[in-house]
Amino acid sequence: MAIMTVYHGGYTPVKSPEIRVGRNTKDFGNGFYCTIIKEQAQRWAKRYDTKIVSIYDVRLNSKLRIKEFREMTDEWLDFIIDCRSGKIHSYDIVIGAMADDQIYNYISDYMDGSITRDQFWIMAKFKYPTHQINFCTKEALECLDYRGFEEVF
Template sequence: MALMTVYHGGYQAVERPEIRVGKYTKDFGKGFYCTVIKEQAQRWARRYTSKIVSVYDVRLIPGLRILEFKEMSDDWLDFIADCRSGKPHDYDIVIGAMADDQIYSYVADYIEGSITREQFWILARFKYPAHQTVFCADDALKCLSYRGFEEVR
């Protein structure tokens, strides 16, 4: 039995996920980004002409370095600020809230020093970030078992 099901939204089915370094830094650094929220993956897929959500079962492998943020916190903010600034980390899997476009603009302001940490939390308090699970290492990708894909209408 799977520990959880995750979804990846994109323009094609991804039967064999890979760690790819994009041209933009992301919340939790380089990795294969998924979510436990199917509707969120569908939103990701809607950015493309071909709208595909790949579905995976996740079975965690013992010994992996996993960092999970149960809630938005100062540690979560600092981690995202570091990753968005290009600082690498040593985790195999990172799980937590996603800084959506609105939250990310606050993160960017915080990184630039335009707002303080306290101001960030005041602005972010009423926003509801989405979820992300990021597989950051090849060993972590072995946790994923491809189940298939769905086209988003």
Template sequence: MGKMTVYHGGYTAIQTPEIIIGRNTKDFGPGFYCTIIREQAERWAKRYQTPVVSSYTVRLNTELNILEFREMTEEWLDFIIDCRNHVAHNYDIVIGAMANDQIYNFIADYIDGIITRDQFWALAQFKYPTHQINFCTPAALKCLTYVTSEEVSKA
């Protein structure tokens, strides 16, 4: 598999990525999240006082257990619901669209029975494309090579 560039938005430069197991549940479970869309990484970073985007080259190891969602599907939705409910998975890397805050609200409404699955899909329209790669295991992190970091404007 060829090399690609990915970006991580945060509050500091991260030269040595680590698996993050935070209080908040994430779409694809605990891990180190990146994206191929630099503007998205900048949006992630702008949540912090000092917004920093770190970039990496990545060559995916095809021997790893990789799950890729090429589009938002029933399987994608069910996987996110499981991860947000702390159901563990055995993937090293998970790739797919991101359930942004608006989409997550629709997911919560679906889980709570407020809307149907069909209503979820009718509402789940992104205003801009999203993408995320979650490096879920130490073996997955070995695919990343740090390139650089830079502070970005909050404007």
């Protein structure tokens, strides 16, 4: 498989990524999140006093269980709802669009029954493209090769 470059925005260089277990607030569950969009990683880093974007080469292992959402679909929406509700999936890597804060507010409204699924899709238009790739298992993390980092100013 081809090599791609991915970025992780944070407050410190991450030479040895780990699976992060959170509070069920991540779109694709627990893991180590990156993106192919450098500007998006820079936005992630800008949440911190020290703004660091770690850079990795990735060669995906075809033996891993990889789920890719090429578009925002009902399946994508249901997957995010399941993950954010604490449901565990069996994928090593999950790739797709990100439900940013605005989109997640719409997801919450849909989950609460305040809006219908059709109303969700009408409102769920991104202002700019988003992308995330979640490395969910130790085997998936082995696909990452740390290249270095950049500080964001």
